[in-house]
Amino acid sequence: MKEVILCKYGEIVLKGLNKSYFENAMLNTVKRRLAGLGNCEIRYGQSVLYVDPLDEDFLFDEALRRLKKVFGIVNVIRAASCEKTLDAILETAKAYLPDFLAGAKTFKVTGKRADKRFPMTSPELSGEIGCALLEVMPGIEVDLFHPEKLVHVEIRENAAFLHADDSKGAGGIPCGTSGRALLLLSGGIDSPVAGYMIAKRGAVIDALHFESFPYTSERAKEKVLELARLVTEYTGKMNVHVISLTKIQEELKKHINEDYFTLLLRRSMMRLAERCAKAYYCEALITGESLGQVASQTMQALGVTDSVVTMPVFRPCIGMDKEEIIAIARKINTFETSILPYEDCCTVFTPKHPKTRPVMEKVLAEEAKLDMQALEDEAFAAIENHVIKLY
Ligand code: ATP
Numbered sequence: 001m002k003e004v005i006l007c008k009y010g011e012i013v014l015k016g017l018n019k020s021y022f023e024n025a026m027l028n029t030v031k032r033r034l035a036g037l038g039n040c041e042i043r044y045g046q047s048v049l050y051v052d053p054l055d056e057d058f059l060f061d062e063a064l065r066r067l068k069k070v071f072g073i074v075n076v077i078r079a080a081s082c083e084k085t086l087d088a089i090l091e092t093a094k095a096y097l098p099d100f101l102a103g104a105k106t107f108k109v110t111g112k113r114a115d116k117r118f119p120m121t122s123p124e125l126s127g128e129i130g131c132a133l134l135e136v137m138p139g140i141e142v143d144l145f146h147p148e149k150l151v152h153v154e155i156r157e158n159a160a161f162l163h164a165d166d167s168k169g170a171g172g173i174p175c176g177t178s179g180r181a182l183l184l185l186s187g188g189i190d191s192p193v194a195g196y197m198i199a200k201r202g203a204v205i206d207a208l209h210f211e212s213f214p215y216t217s218e219r220a221k222e223k224v225l226e227l228a229r230l231v232t233e234y235t236g237k238m239n240v241h242v243i244s245l246t247k248i249q250e251e252l253k254k255h256i257n258e259d260y261f262t263l264l265l266r267r268s269m270m271r272l273a274e275r276c277a278k279a280y281y282c283e284a285l286i287t288g289e290s291l292g293q294v295a296s297q298t299m300q301a302l303g304v305t306d307s308v309v310t311m312p313v314f315r316p317c318i319g320m321d322k323e324e325i326i327a328i329a330r331k332i333n334t335f336e337t338s339i340l341p342y343e344d345c346c347t348v349f350t351p352k353h354p355k356t357r358p359v360m361e362k363v364l365a366e367e368a369k370l371d372m373q374a375l376e377d378e379a380f381a382a383i384e385n386h387v388i389k390l391y
């Protein structure tokens with residue numbers, strides 16, 4: 001008996017004439033992610049991507065684990081494949097499915113016939129499989145309305161497939177189909193989640209981290225690189241750029257009204273981010289901001305920081321509560337790393353009374369006290385680049 005993996009598409013199915021563009025992007029991602037796990041054939045057809053192991057020592061479980069993190073796939077299914085004859089299907093059902101049904105009291109078979117040339121209808125075939133399973137599993141019963149376990153049979157172009165195991169995939173659309181965006185990645189909870197959410201919509205993600213050494217430590221930077229690595233479980237690869245804000249922060253501290261410190265720093269961060277984005281071919285910025293979460297995330301403060309850039313700024317967490325962001329952080333396994341207690345550049349020299357309703361003229365007047373362009377040129381010239389690769 002042969003076991004294969006069926007990956008069911010999500011939204012790609014609806015893509016009409018562009019469908020093959022998305023399918024090829026997903027195929028290439030899957031090929032890269034499964035490299036090194038053993039010989040297998042990877043192909044797509046009829047809105048399913050097939051992974052067909054070609055030798056015994058193919059690392060099947062690891063392949064399943066990795067496929068669950070490929071965007072564009074909504075279900076990752078391990079299935080037995082066999083010839084499209086009733087005899088072969090019943091024999092395979094009896095040999096393969098009892099393991100999945102063990103311990104269950106009731107089950108139901110559902111059928112799908114993508115190949116309409118197959119001589120039986122789906123209900124007829126399902127009925128036959130149900131009877132065959134009852135023969136080999138005396139303790140179990142069929143329940144068509146509230147079954148404990150569902151068993152599936154699919155008749156597709158090349159073969160028949162039987163399965164009872166239906167794991168959720170990562171959803172979204174394939175990596176690389178939406179352009180490249182630059183994530184402002186802090187060591188906090190929100191920004192890795194924001195990066196994940198935009199990657200899920202098909203964007204390739206670069207990250208930019210601002211450090212403030214020696215006010216922030218080497219270990220704080222390592223934590224951020226680890227967060228980036230955790231996000232690459234979904235994106236495969238990430239360039240991480242690091243810019244030091246130390247001098248900018250020291251100059252702001254020395255020369256401007258303290259209440260405007262965070263706002264001016266964030267404007268500087270956005271300008272540097274846009275510069276970095278352009279240098280590394282990114283077309284949008286991503287931040288983990290959430291409306292009203294802190295002083296710099298009021299509507300007025302966001303207006304003041306946004307006005308220094310022309311690129312789109314994506315803030316996927318903007319309407320989310322902390323609890324909702326944390327739920328995603330836990331799901332993508334960044335939460336435990338995010339809460340490690342290291343300092344962030346934004347917490348260095350924070351003012352006691354940050355402006356929550358800043359007035360643009362006053363912001364500009366404060367900013368004019370310094371040659372921000374020269375300071376930013378210097379910071380940008382010292383940019384540090386890391387490449388994080390999953391496999
Ligand atoms: P996070 O949990 O992502 O750190 P936060 O709620 O702590 O967010 P802020 O510290 O105000 O909020 O930062 C808002 C956003 O600004 C972050 O989500 C991130 O996108 C960006 N940001 C903050 N600090 C840095 C940094 N050191 N490097 C790069 N981006 C940063």
Ligand code: MG
Nearest residue numbers: 186188344346
């Ligand atoms: Mg933060």
